[in-house]
Amino acid sequence: MRIGELSERTGTPRRLLRYYEEQQLIVADRTPNGYRDYDEAFVDRVMQIRGLLDAGLPTRIIKQILPCLDKPRVIHFPDATPEMLATLEQERDRMTERIRCLVRNRDAVAEYLEAVRDPDAVRDRADAAS
Numbered sequence: 113m114r115i116g117e118l119s120e121r122t123g124t125p126r127r128l129l130r131y132y133e134e135q136q137l138i139v140a141d142r143t144p145n146g147y148r149d150y151d152e153a154f155v156d157r158v159m160q161i162r163g164l165l166d167a168g169l170p171t172r173i174i175k176q177i178l179p180c181l182d183k184p185r186v187i188h189f190p191d192a193t194p195e196m197l198a199t200l201e202q203e204r205d206r207m208t209e210r211i212r213c214l215v216r217n218r219d220a221v222a223e224y225l226e227a228v229r230d231p232d233a234v235r236d237r238a239d240a241a242s
Contacts, residue, residue, distance in 0.1 A: 115140070115148045122158040129158065135171045137161050137178065167207050173199065 119126045132138045133148075138157055140148035160181055164174045176196065226233065 113150050113152070115150070118150045118154060118158065121155050122162070124158055124162060132158065132161055132171075135175060137171060137175055167203075167210070169203055173203065 113121075115126050115129055118124070118129060129138070133140060138150070138154050138161070140150050143149050157178070160178070161174060164177075165171070169177075173196075176191075177200070
């Protein structure tokens with residue numbers, strides 16, 4: 113598929129797809145006329161990359177762990193240094209904290225929506241708790 117289709121299917125701007133290619137996160141074949149030609153598998157790959165970027169991982173780390181994401185039970189990471197492992201542990205811990213924060217925010221929004229939609233139910237619960 114060409115870059116426009118990959119962009120549409122993943123919701124990723126073409127500029128970012130080119131950047132992912134520059135960072136060697138994805139690789140496009142080239143047609144005889146020079147157009148990029150992406151394999152179908154890159155739809156999932158781009159979604160993985162976006163998720164990892166949204167989680168705060170830098171592209172240099174994403175580049176190293178992407179091969180492990182294809183087959184999560186068969187991980188071969190021969191160049192994992194202690195520093196890299198420590199960085200991944202810090203990133204994992206940071207993601208865990210961010211997830212906790214997102215869950216708190218989601219729950220607060222849900223409570224707000226419930227209070228706006230059914231104020232009597234919220235009042236009854238508050239009265240029962242006191």
